[in-house]
Amino acid sequence: MSSLNEPRWLDQDEMAAWRGFVTASNLLNRRLERQLKEDSGLSHQQYEILVHLSAAPGDSLRMTELADKLVTSKSGLTYQVTQLEKAGLVARRSCPSDVRGVIAELTDQGREMLRMAAPGHVALVRELLIDVLTREQLAVLAEGLGAVGARLRRDETY
Amino acid sequence: MSSLNEPRWLDQDEMAAWRGFVTASNLLNRRLERQLKEDSGLSHQQYEILVHLSAAPGDSLRMTELADKLVTSKSGLTYQVTQLEKAGLVARRSCPSDVRGVIAELTDQGREMLRMAAPGHVALVRELLIDVLTREQLAVLAEGLGAVGARLRRDETY
């Protein structure tokens, strides 16, 4: 037999895909982080919080929902929301339907900040990722990574 | 005209690709981090250090080279190499051709650790990413993200 207990290692193509993914992800994050920080003083994570809130009905989300969308830990979110609250970009409300619940809500100032920060951020995402790829590559990437994300979300609930 | 100073926002497909990329990346990292930590006590970053060293001629690399491959900060690498050195998985040597240089080298113990940790890690990468995608998707992803990485490396040197 070809393998007794040997794992199935990655072949050249698989390895290229995996390394490419990791490397591109790291490089991209670094670059976006720098740009956002010096352009609007926000971290990428903070920016994403504002984005997700502004995309939600009522510009607000429950903490847990938000943490799930951001793919971050609950404690991490607590910290960042506190930071954003100090900066006046986000406010905490208590949830009417559940005493335990906390709702994070975008403030006017937060909306304004997002309006300021978004163009530069989007332009860079476009320059470094979107415009580097063809329309077909984009489609494949969206579909493929969508499946990967779905797969990961599925058995995340163990 | 269609836009005066309006940025070119992302259309639906572009947005799907971008969100998919970010989300899959975060989910994957989280999952791999957990697995590695409880399976061998290594962080993903530490694991990658071992991988890159073992792939290099002489199982060793200059600190700067290594930092570049890992896409991390110099100070971050200094920290992690120190941790791995304490654990006996990596050793520091001074560089013969450059007094300032420091060479990180994989120890026998480090090689052994990698041999132990790799199968589980690879299996998970396969399960969560590689095997979720078709051969074509993998190829497109490798090529596309390869280009993105190249693009990022290119103007990184400013």
Next chain:
DNA sequence: ACACCCCGGTTCGAATTTGAACAACAGGAG
């Protein structure tokens, strides 16, 4: 109503990451 277990969010301490400042050296122009 009661016990029981699950959930939502925060707190805590420890680990990690970062950029800026630094010291020591390399390498080339003059």
Next chain:
DNA sequence: CTCCTGTTGTTCAAATTCGAACCGGGGTGT
């Protein structure tokens, strides 16, 4: 040889991250 500029790796303080422990509630079964 002597500046001068660019590199190399480390140190430092500050910011961020994580998981585990925790405190109150929910909500279901009986």
